[in-house]
Amino acid sequence: MENIAIVVVEPQGERNLGAIARAMKNMGLGELILVNPRCDYQSVEAQTMAVHAKEVLAQARVVDDLATALGDRQRIIATSARERILQSPMETPRQALPWLLAPNLKSALVFGREDSGLSNEELNQAHRFVRIPVHPQYPSLNLSQAVMVCTYELYQANLAMGTDNQAPGDRQEDGSMVPLATNGQLDSYCQHLEKTLLNIQVLYPHTAPSKMAKLRRIYQRAALNSEEVALLRGILGQIDWLAQQIKL
Numbered sequence: 001m002e003n004i005a006i007v008v009v010e011p012q013g014e015r016n017l018g019a020i021a022r023a024m025k026n027m028g029l030g031e032l033i034l035v036n037p038r039c040d041y042q043s044v045e046a047q048t049m050a051v052h053a054k055e056v057l058a059q060a061r062v063v064d065d066l067a068t069a070l071g072d073r074q075r076i077i078a079t080s081a082r083e084r085i086l087q088s089p090m091e092t093p094r095q096a097l098p099w100l101l102a103p104n105l106k107s108a109l110v111f112g113r114e115d116s117g118l119s120n121e122e123l124n125q126a127h128r129f130v131r132i133p134v135h136p137q138y139p140s141l142n143l144s145q146a147v148m149v150c151t152y153e154l155y156q157a158n159l160a161m162g163t164d165n166q167a168p169g170d171r172q173e174d175g176s177m178v179p180l181a182t183n184g185q186l187d188s189y190c191q192h193l194e195k196t197l198l199n200i201q202v203l204y205p206h207t208a209p210s211k212m213a214k215l216r217r218i219y220q221r222a223a224l225n226s227e228e229v230a231l232l233r234g235i236l237g238q239i240d241w242l243a244q245q246i247k248l
């Protein structure tokens, strides 16, 4: 499971971070990425809760925003207590999390802030969404307990797959695999697309952000590989060239 990072956005609780580190080590995970932490993730409180998993905290990577955390990731699942997100269905951990286990793809499982969870903009960077089904009277779990449930499911799925969990991907005619596009590649394609669509007035500045968020969601769902992103970028390049000719 070395290909899977646990990403936590703006955590506020030192104890929660210690408990997350412990849950991760219990379930065989080691890579923790903290997006703009709002507390001291190496405090005595955090370390006390981590017990024998202090090194998970010590080795945690801190980044400024979620896009940086996910830049080189090809499979991203976000978690939320909400019942519906961006018109996409929620899945249970058991349904969705085995998808992260492909060993030669970099994956991430994302958790939100203790008070407000993840924003729509942050959720939009994920391919799939997981909700732990709990009693409807109180569906929001403590952050570290949500990490525990999800990492347990990952561990069970990994055990069940044994050593045969070969990476799914796009098989070529010659039998080789094309890697899925990274989040960073998709980001830069979407920025290029927005610029082009604004230039040819298919998009207008006041509606661009919401339309681009919807387009981004479609591309995320399609789980494009790097050749497909390159193809789309090539088409955009031709549209840019034609638009320039017409303006001359």
Ligand SMILES: C[S@@+](CC[C@H](N)C(=O)[O-])C[C@H]1O[C@@H](n2cnc3c(N)ncnc32)[C@H](O)[C@@H]1O
Binding pocket: 079, 080, 081, 082, 110, 111, 112, 113, 114, 115, 116, 117, 118, 130, 131, 132, 133, 134, 139, 140, 141, 142, 143, 146
């Ligand atoms: C205390 S919750 C935040 C609650 C926030 N009001 C919301 O609706 O997302 C903190 C984080 O724990 C995780 N979490 C809590 N309950 C969950 C559930 N039932 N299913 C999946 N993740 C959950 C999510 O990552 C969430 O962003």
